[in-house]
Amino acid sequence: MGLIDCLEFKPCPFCGGTAHISSHSAGGGYYLTAVVCDFCGANTGEILTRGGIFGDMFAYARWQTRKGNERECDE
Numbered sequence: 001m002g003l004i005d006c007l008e009f010k011p012c013p014f015c016g017g018t019a020h021i022s023s024h025s026a027g028g029g030y031y032l033t034a035v036v037c038d039f040c041g042a043n044t045g046e047i048l049t050r051g052g053i054f055g056d057m058f059a060y061a062r063w064q065t066r067k068g069n070e071r072e073c074d075e
């Protein structure tokens with residue numbers, strides 16, 4: 001993926017774990033991209049884009065600005 005591999009993800013706001021980009025084709029030339037915690041599965045929610053670096057950057061930006069009080073469940 002290039003650039004995104006060089007980015008440093010903030011620790012998960014819920015468990016402090018590491019995170020990674022998850023992206024897959026949504027068909028029609030679109031892609032769904034999210035940042036997902038490796039441990040607890042907390043994520044940014046999937047972002048629909050035309051692929052390329054934009055989806056990665058949107059997901060990354062959302063992860064980096066995520067606060068710890070958005071969790072739906074209490075554990």
Ligand SMILES: [Zn+2]
Nearest residue numbers: 012015037040
């Ligand atoms: Zn986590």
